[in-house]
Amino acid sequence: MNTAPQAMLLEKREEPFDDPRYVFEPKIDGHRLLLVKDGDTVRLWTRHENEVTQKYPELHVPPLNCSSCIIDGEIAYVDPTTGMIDFEAVMERFRMAKQPMIQEGMLRLPVQYFVFDVLEVDGRDVRRLPLTKRTELLDSIMTETDHFRRVMQIDGCGKDLFQVIQQKQLEGIVAKRKDSSYVGRRSDNWLKMINYTYANVKIAGYRKNEFGWLAQHNGRSVGIIELAVPGNHRKAFYRIAQDIVIGEDKNFVYVKPLITARIRMRNWYKSGMMRTPEFVEFVV
Known part of the structure; x- marks a missing residue:
């Protein structure tokens, strides 16, 4: 794919809620990233459709059991001493442009890619599948490594997850309809609740x-x-x-x-x- 895939974006909701029609995820405090794999070639795109492949060499060999695919997630830096996600650190990595600086950044501020969706696998467009099916498919093709992580999902219980997020001083939660297809625009099938x-x-x-x-x-x-x-x-x-x-x-x-x-x-x-x-x- 020579053009950037369009990301599905979140609508905002003020209060957390419980609903068996939804899964709930922690909101990762980083920046959005879509990864396109085509054979041995990997390209990385932001949600604003800017290519950033060269910024993150540690993501160039993804642990994906497919010849081609498109996955979606959030790129973040996790402080190894505290276990906390550091938004300013990943923004520092994002601003690095020259290769010597990027190589130094890989050592000092290694990123992790928190993956939560899949759009295409081996030439098959799966965006119209319900989220539950796409999640199963993603789990079947992806292995976790030091740089690739799966985003945790909680079934139906947004209030309890939000309490944990507050205790840990994290960014917030995301609620996603289990039957939602993946659309390249903002949708109220995906909701964000911020821990202000x-x-x-x-x-x-x-x-x-x-x-x-x-x-x-x-x-x-x-x-x-x-x-x-x-x-x-x-x-x-x-x-x-x-x-x-x-x-x-x-x-x-x-x-x-x-x-x-x-x-x-x-x-x-x-x-x-x-x-x-x-x-x-x-x-x-």
Whole structure:
């Protein structure tokens, strides 16, 4: 295959649930990867249809018992000292472009490919098969190794799995209809539920040219809030902000940090910055 296969994407749901029509999986905190095997040739594609074959040499000999196939999964880095998945580490690997750096990255930050689906086997398109059948097929052709892992599935019990995810401080869970076919677009047959981190932050300013509030936490800047802010909340903020302006520069207007917002995010970056923060409410 010379063109990238199109990935099936997730819809969002707020609360975990139990349902015998679904299987539930831990959500792996890495980046999406589709692997295409054709004889001895392997090509790797992101969900944005960018080829990244040369970035991950450790995945070039997959443990697959087939002459050709297409599999889908998530590429991640697991810290060997903690057993925790480290999103920033796999992003560091992803940014490596030159071969000497990639070779060094293989030794320092070896990746694992967490596989959860199969689209094609030996020329047979299996995307219309129900998920349960595709899972059986994947299990029959794939062996686990240091770099290739199967994603665990739990039958029907999303609430219990989500509790475990919270205890282990992992990203979240995915719910998939057992009878779902594989479609190359976003579908509500696959749902994601995120294990958010919550925090209260002070708003210390706002962008001039596009929406975004500068956030402070414990007196230091931690990023910009720009997601999930309702229009009436924006208007209320600007009405108050005009009276507490303390300065400006080319890009920002700065205000006294008197307004508190509750936000949720994927987690804190190691730098102390917020990862994809979303507005929840003002705190009075």
